[in-house]
Amino acid sequence: METFYYLVQQMMFFTVPLLIVALGGMFSERSGIVNVALEGIMIFGAFCSVLFLNFTQDFISGQFQLLLALLVAAASGALISLLHAYASVNMRANQVISGTAINLLAPAFAIYTARIIFGVQQIGFVNTFRIAKVPILGDIPFIGPMFFQKCYITTYLGFIILAISYVVLYKTRFGLRLRACGEHPQAADSVGINVYKMRYAGTIISGILGGIGGLVFIVPVTTQFNASVAGYGFLALAVLIFGNWKPIPILWAALFFGMMKTLSAAYSGIPFLLNLGIPNVVFKVIPYIATLVVLAFTSKNSAAPRAEGVPYDKGQR
Amino acid sequence: MKKLLVLIMALALVLGLAACGEKEEVVETFELALITDVGTIDDKSFNQSAWEGLEAYAKDAGLTYKYYQPTEKSDDAYLAAIALAVEGGAKFVVCPGSLFEVSVGQAQTLYPDVKFVMLDVTLAEIQPNLLTVLFADQESGYAAGYAAVKGGYTKLGFMGGMAVPAVMRYGYGFVAGADAAAKELGIDVEMKYHYTGTFSESPEILTLAGAWYADGTEVIFSCGGGIVTSILAAADAAEKDVIGVDTDQSGLSDRVVTSAVKHLSSTVYAAAEAYHKGAWEGGYCKQVTAANGAGTGLPMASTKIEGFTQEMYDALYAELIAGTIAIPVDTDYASAADIPVTNTTLTVVE
Structure with a gap:
């Protein structure tokens, strides 16, 4: 049972950053901007916020520090996403190229800056953020050990972001306009919506969530940031597509990927799976093969925003 | 405004190139x-x-x-x-x-x-x-395994970076040392043995180490450069212990109970x-080797294994120097699973 609880706790560490970043990608893509820069945004957000953790760990610690760091991550993610927005909206550049440029820039920037400051590329931080047990909730049998022991507030933040994203996208005027800009920007413009503004908003939201996702990914899994988020930005893209650009399916996709990631890494600590004698590689490839299969079968009714990737040109009809 | 920007950029480029050109004349060398x-x-x-x-x-x-x-x-x-x-x-x-x-x-x-x-x-x-x-390396690994079991650990783990000779020597020594101590004490110990395939930290290693700890493993010998960061993070969460490698890694965390060192x-x-x-x-x-200038062993000053004393270490080290212990090395066995053990249940995870 100990192992089962551990696996669920661990699964959250993989699932939540994927969920947050994929939701960020969703906002950008639903507004019509392809965002392959998620990896770079995560790295940049994680870099700035871990730097913040490193500089402030002598005077503050615990949840308050983590909350401040999350703000730093959000701000830095928003900042770098502005580059992408400017290139994609104002300059009408190819959005994949601009995103790739950010993916190349972010880790190089992080290594370069860290080496200037510390002489080494790793930035260490002290992890004072783990909650051993949430009062009252942690004592609930079964559910308590799964979700309310040895946890991080970032896990709950992920689910709060999910709820807010759903409401914003489907229940507000802003969400409707955002989706319209991703489907048919000319129509949106014809009724007086500023497509440029909406696309900027979508991209900045993806930057905010991407930056947060970077920190959320780093905090539970290591004690030093090494200019990498291990490809989770790209994985989040896969989650976004797997989840058909919709919040709730994205949650299922993130849970699925998180579960498979956990099992592939931890299977030798689970006597049942170890005794099955299935090679490790099988667990590792399942999420990717599943993505390919699902995409192959659903590509016809894919819900990809129709105007995605197309720069908006006012003069075009 | 745009023209001004372009002008500045062009100037910066030219100056930058000029600066590079100047540098080339004084080529720095590193001996x-x-x-x-x-x-x-x-x-x-x-x-x-x-x-x-x-x-x-x-x-x-x-x-x-x-x-x-x-x-x-x-x-x-x-x-x-x-x-x-x-x-x-x-x-x-x-x-x-x-x-x-x-x-x-x-x-x-x-x-x-x-x-x-x-x-x-x-x-x-x-x-x-x-x-x-x-x-x-097998001597340091042996000492670490011996010390761990003597100190009361009965469920051990070994995580190597890659199956390269040095890592294998550490690992084989660790298995042999743990088994020898178990035999002396007349107890049975369990050990999981795994190569992670990388010398850098990764979330997967953290998850794996955490799963081992959750499954009962008490101490993991982290034998592969940067992977120690991930294993330490798992050890912190599970409140279990780690054995470091190559240098005295006790400075990294209080969870490092000792390190299998070599004087690199x-x-x-x-x-x-x-x-x-x-x-x-x-x-x-x-x-x-141990005999040849004490190049291997454990840093006893920072070792925190209760029940493993300086006297025990000195006795062990004397034996290592005398060469009376036959420790398996990488060329003896293709896989750790082939090492003959009597009191150890060894699970090699591919």
Whole structure:
């Protein structure tokens, strides 16, 4: 049972950053901007916020520090996403190229800056953020050990972001306009919506969530940031597509990927799976093969925003 | 406004190029060089301690020094990094790690005027400008396994970076040492044994280590450079223990109860000194063992295994020096599963 609880706790560490970043990608893509820069945004957000953790760990610690760091991550993610927005909206550049440029820039920037400051590329931080047990909730049998022991507030933040994203996208005027800009920007413009503004908003939201996702990914899994988020930005893209650009399916996709990631890494600590004698590689490839299969079968009714990737040109009809 | 920007950019570009042009006239050279193995210069173990030895001597003797990182893990890339170092003026090149076997084998004849030191692996033919150094890693591993079981741990784990000779020697020694202690105490111990396939940290290693801890493992021997970061993070969460490797890693966390060390930095320091003072001796393989200058073992000053005393360590070390213990090495068995054990349930995880 100990192992089962551990696996669920661990699964959250993989699932939540994927969920947050994929939701960020969703906002950008639903507004019509392809965002392959998620990896770079995560790295940049994680870099700035871990730097913040490193500089402030002598005077503050615990949840308050983590909350401040999350703000730093959000701000830095928003900042770098502005580059992408400017290139994609104002300059009408190819959005994949601009995103790739950010993916190349972010880790190089992080290594370069860290080496200037510390002489080494790793930035260490002290992890004072783990909650051993949430009062009252942690004592609930079964559910308590799964979700309310040895946890991080970032896990709950992920689910709060999910709820807010759903409401914003489907229940507000802003969400409707955002989706319209991703489907048919000319129509949106014809009724007086500023497509440029909406696309900027979508991209900045993806930057905010991407930056947060970077920190959320780093905090539970290591004690030093090494200019990498291990490809989770790209994985989040896969989650976004797997989840058909919709919040709730994205949650299922993130849970699925998180579960498979956990099992592939931890299977030798689970006597049942170890005794099955299935090679490790099988667990590792399942999420990717599943993505390919699902995409192959659903590509016809894919819900990809129709105007995605197309720069908006006012003069075009 | 746009024109002004373009102008500034163009000026910056021109000036930047001009600056580069000026620099080329004064080519900086670096006399001492180190090529990193897979993993980085700040891996807190293998590369780092070799680098520290080189850096220390360079500073003491006032020599220039630099490290080079191969672009990828391949013999060509390693040879290219060596060529880069030599072009950069290197006269003394340290190559830590068994993955240099092929590239250094070529480099020693390509650059006969350059002195090479290769750690952890040796060659059939060693030119006079090459010194290879083999450490008796199995002795340190043995001591660590012995100490852990003597100290009361009964469920142990071994996580190696890759199945390269040095890591295998540590691992085999660890298995043999744990088994020997279990036999002495008349108890049974369990051990999981795994190569992670990388010398860098990764969330997967953290998850795996955490799963082992959740399954009952009490201490994990982290044997592979940067992976210690991930294992330590898991150990912190599970409140279990870690054994470090290569250098005394007790400074990383209170969870490090001891470390299986080998004296990398002092070896590199001595070689650099020999080179600089004209006392270079190459063309052979130097063996660093417990008997031969106490090059292996445990740092007892920082060891925190209750129940494993200095007296026990001294007795063990005397035996290592005397060579009365037969410790298996990488060339004896293809897999850790083949090591004969009596009191250990060994689970090798592929």
